[in-house]
Amino acid sequence: MPIEANGKTFETDEEGYLANLNDWEPAIATAMAEAEDCTLTDEHWDIINFLREYYEEYQIAPAVRVLTKAVGKKLGKEKGNSKYLYELFPYGPGKQACKYAGLPKPTGCV
């Protein structure tokens, strides 16, 4: 289903992931979150921005385990655990955060 953000319409795939990575803008993340009754805080944005940087460098969406470790290194040990990430993204940090960040579904995520 296409997503409306900032007065524009963006194509998504059948699971709601943004069809074209380059279309992404922050308003898309906000709109996707609202559709799932989630209000984005600075802590959410830290993860979303981190994922976008990771994709930019490595051309893949990291597996949750990899994300957890990398977040711990970059944002501090108290955030590098799955409890913290699942509290922010209850549908799964890989799936939900990657979706808001406009990334494809993580490789190995079923």
Next chain:
Amino acid sequence: MAKKFMYVNRKPPYGTIYALESLEVVLIGAAFDQDVSLAFIGDGVYQLTKGQDTKAIGQKNFSPVYSALGDYEVTKIYIEKESLEERGLTLDDLQHLVWEDEDDDWAEKDSIRLVSRAELADVLDDQDVLLSF
């Protein structure tokens, strides 16, 4: 008990789907806490060359993904010395792949191991599972 998994890569990066498929299986398989190694033999060494540009063939350049292998705890990447030499390549033509050791204050360590054909044969002999791409 972790098994030793070795992914053997023999094909150039583009033209067939083998290189990309191998990489995807490695990333998926890395979630299962096995002891994973990769070997690059023959034209497979081209998979790791620097400066790949795929614009003209209209495919995604997936070579940056190799540098994420360290994050997936894939830290043993064997390159066959003879295969490089036969193609006029040296290690300087390949990406410098590293991993960060969490137990050693995130020190960067080399993932690439340059081995002779004979040495690689011993490494292959030591594996529990060989997957050839």
